Amino acid sequence: MIPEQTASFHVYPLGDAAIVVEFGTAISEDVHKKVRAFAAYLEKNRFPGMIEYVPAFTTVTLFYDPWMVSKLGKLDAYQEIVHTIQQIENKVEEIELPEARLVEIPVYYGDEFGPDLAFVAEHAHLTIPEIIDIHSGAEYLVYMIGFAPGFPYLGGMDTRIAAPRRSSPRRVIPAGSVGIAGNQTGIYPLETPGGWQLIGRTLVSLFDPQRQPPVLLQAGDKVRFVPISKAEYAAYKSHP
Amino acid sequence: MSLEIIRPGLLTTVQDTGRYHFRKQGIIVSGAMDTFALRIGNLLVGNSEEEAALEITFAGPEIRFTQPHLIAITGTLGTTYINNEPVSLWKPVFVPKDSVLTFGLPRTGCRAYLTIAGGLDVPKVMGSYATYMRAKMGGWFGRPLQAGDILPCKEPTGYTHKLNNLVKTDAQPYVQATWGFASRYYPAITHEPVIRVMRGPEYDHLPEQSKADLWNKSFQVSTQSDRMGFRLQGSKLALNNPVELISSAVTFGTIQLPPDGNPIILMADHQTTGGYPRIAQVISADLSILAQVLPQQTIRFKEISLTDAQQLYYQQESIIRQVREAIKLRIKQAQL
Numbered sequence: 344m345i346p347e348q349t350a351s352f353h354v355y356p357l358g359d360a361a362i363v364v365e366f367g368t369a370i371s372e373d374v375h376k377k378v379r380a381f382a383a384y385l386e387k388n389r390f391p392g393m394i395e396y397v398p399a400f401t402t403v404t405l406f407y408d409p410w411m412v413s414k415l416g417k418l419d420a421y422q423e424i425v426h427t428i429q430q431i432e433n434k435v436e437e438i439e440l441p442e443a444r445l446v447e448i449p450v451y452y453g454d455e456f457g458p459d460l461a462f463v464a465e466h467a468h469l470t471i472p473e474i475i476d477i478h479s480g481a482e483y484l485v486y487m488i489g490f491a492p493g494f495p496y497l498g499g500m501d502t503r504i505a506a507p508r509r510s511s512p513r514r515v516i517p518a519g520s521v522g523i524a525g526n527q528t529g530i531y532p533l534e535t536p537g538g539w540q541l542i543g544r545t546l547v548s549l550f551d552p553q554r555q556p557p558v559l560l561q562a563g564d565k566v567r568f569v570p571i572s573k574a575e576y577a578a579y580k581s582h583p
Numbered sequence: 584m585s586l587e588i589i590r591p592g593l594l595t596t597v598q599d600t601g602r603y604h605f606r607k608q609g610i611i612v613s614g615a616m617d618t619f620a621l622r623i624g625n626l627l628v629g630n631s632e633e634e635a636a637l638e639i640t641f642a643g644p645e646i647r648f649t650q651p652h653l654i655a656i657t658g659t660l661g662t663t664y665i666n667n668e669p670v671s672l673w674k675p676v677f678v679p680k681d682s683v684l685t686f687g688l689p690r691t692g693c694r695a696y697l698t699i700a701g702g703l704d705v706p707k708v709m710g711s712y713a714t715y716m717r718a719k720m721g722g723w724f725g726r727p728l729q730a731g732d733i734l735p736c737k738e739p740t741g742y743t744h745k746l747n748n749l750v751k752t753d754a755q756p757y758v759q760a761t762w763g764f765a766s767r768y769y770p771a772i773t774h775e776p777v778i779r780v781m782r783g784p785e786y787d788h789l790p791e792q793s794k795a796d797l798w799n800k801s802f803q804v805s806t807q808s809d810r811m812g813f814r815l816q817g818s819k820l821a822l823n824n825p826v827e828l829i830s831s832a833v834t835f836g837t838i839q840l841p842p843d844g845n846p847i848i849l850m851a852d853h854q855t856t857g858g859y860p861r862i863a864q865v866i867s868a869d870l871s872i873l874a875q876v877l878p879q880q881t882i883r884f885k886e887i888s889l890t891d892a893q894q895l896y897y898q899q900e901s902i903i904r905q906v907r908e909a910i911k912l913r914i915k916q917a918q919l
Contacts, residue, residue, distance in 0.1 A: 355784055356781070356889050357783075357784065357832065357833075357834060357837070357861070357864060358781060358834060358836060358837070358864035358865070358866065358867070358892070359781065359864075359866050359867050359889060359892035359893050359896055360834075360867055360896070361832070361834055363784065363831065363832070368829075369829075370829060382607070394603055394604075395603055395604045395605075395606055395607065396607060397606045397607050397832040397855055397856065398607060399829070399830055399831040399832060399856055400829045400830060400831070401829055401831070402831045402832070404831065404832030404834075406603075406606070406834070409867075409893045409896050409897070410896065410897060410900040413893065413897065415897075415900075416894075416897035416900075416901070419890070419893075420893050421889055421890075421893065487830070487856070488607065488608050488609045489606075489607075489609050489830065489832070489854070489855045489856030490609060490830070490854045490855060490856045490857065491609050491717075491854060491855075492608060492609045492610045492611075492718055493608065493609055494609050496830055496856075507825075507827065508827070508842070508858070510841070510842040510843050511841065511842075511843045512841065514807075524827075524858065525827040525858070526827075527830070532609070533717050533718055534717065535717060535854070536811070538841065538859075550609075550718065552708065552718060552719075552720040552725075557608075557610075558608045558609065558610075561608075
């Protein structure tokens with residue numbers, strides 16, 4: 344399958360009911376802005392057969408119903424979708440993006456809450472306190488929400504503390520775990536399996552179906568991690 | 584109008600066709616593993632395709648109907664009993680008040696769907712009835728059914744009333760329609776199903792040997808498989824070079840390759856995005872077959888083009904449309 348190349352992005356299929364629109368091959372704020380603009384356009388301009396879209400670091404994946412898009416099997420659904428996306432390309436420039444919010448997340452680093460902190464330090468040839476300083480010293484940009492409800496993929500991590508994903512995912516990772524995978528850092532909103540290296544834990548709830556809105560963070564927000572002591576963690580636990 | 588759960592079975596959950604429009608917030612689609620069976624089941628009892636039904640996994644529950652109900656059971660093929668009498672699957676069935684539904688182990692497949700005229704009366708959460716177990720939301724209190732649960736049902740449509748007039752609803756042990764979903768259209772659940780897949784975006788990261796293994800070897804679905812994903816065992820696949828991908832969306836049927844070389848097929852409860860290479864993608868039309876595969880069963884993969892995959896998608900939708908039209912006609916003629 345040869346991707347369709349146009350001026351500012353290229354597209355390729357993800358199965359028979361989704362298409363990926365790729366705005367770049369590396370993570371950057373510039374690519375992120377294009378992703379957000381394209382997503383914002385889709386949000387306001389739904390078309391028949393469009394189901395939903397998922398923005399990510401460099402891509403927007405558009406899920407569609409081939410049956411509807413092909414006019415009940417009369418046309419080629421994929422060709423139609425590619426054509427629709429090419430039409431959108433020129434309109435993305437005109438979209439205004441809202442201001443970013445800053446959200447602080449208190450984290451207890453290490454011990455049983457960060458079982459992979461030592462591995463991350465060893466991999467980086469740094470000490471554990473250095474890893475904590477570097478991880479909590481940056482302001483992160485929420486590039487995307489995905490993988491689990493309200494799970495933020497954060498950009499802006501210092502590459503000195505990068506660590507590969509685990510070769511086999513853990514079957515259970517507790518909610519609130521803070522981890523590293525490659526050049527990315529993130530927080531697990533729910534107990535779920537996963538392959539990230541875990542360095543700490545927070546008690547802030549990223550997803551609560553009873554809360555409005557249920558998801559705390561959104562793409563475009565800024566996040567800062569604040570290291571806390573075990574006593575502060577315990578106090579937070581009793582009075583969130 | 585309600586269902587009383589006497590025994591819950593291995594894993595019985597409320598599902599529908601899925602929770603859409605929230606994937607961008609990381610909220611998974613969930614819904615039926617075998618949406619084809621659920622949609623047909625709903626049509627058979629005069630519902631719209633999206634109504635809530637019970638997904639029954641392998642060892643079925645024991646359920647008492649507190650009122651006369653029109654029901655259908657689709658999905659697996661096995662022996663199902665109403666008031667201890669075997670009953671046909673993929674057919675509308677009238678069950679009198681206080682009837683008890685029980686299941687033998689399925690002969691083929693492992694997921695059955697119980698649809699009820701009117702649908703189950705559970706709240707919609709974010710536009711869907713589907714149970715999202717990890718987030719404890721949707722369905723019946725966000726959890727699998729337990730003994731003692733009493734699930735209310737919605738008032739059935741005019742269709743049921745029409746059919747009601749045709750049968751004595753107290754007829755024991757039950758009354759089944761003379762018609763149903765034709766067996767020649769059942770998804771082909773075989774001993775070792777061949778699952779048709781398209782190449783995934785990272786297919787070309789596989790060396791020649793791994794590509795050959797993907798198409799020529801069989802893979803066993805491991806016991807560590809669930810509604811979220813099927814872990815496969817067999818030939819370990821490799822990548823030309825280890826690759827840390829930038830996370831991007833994944834979907835039902837995406838085949839990921841973690842570094843340990845054992846592929847994972849994402850299923851109904853899959854996460855919304857992932858970072859493992861996406862080596863292949865199961866076509867929509869074959870997801871129903873895959874959903875019926877048991878742990879320790881083996882499967883094979885066959886390559887198919889996007890164009891052919893979409894043609895098969897249209898065929899499956901056409902079948903569903905024909906069923907919808909045929910049932911409309913039955914209702915018009917009040918035929919049971």
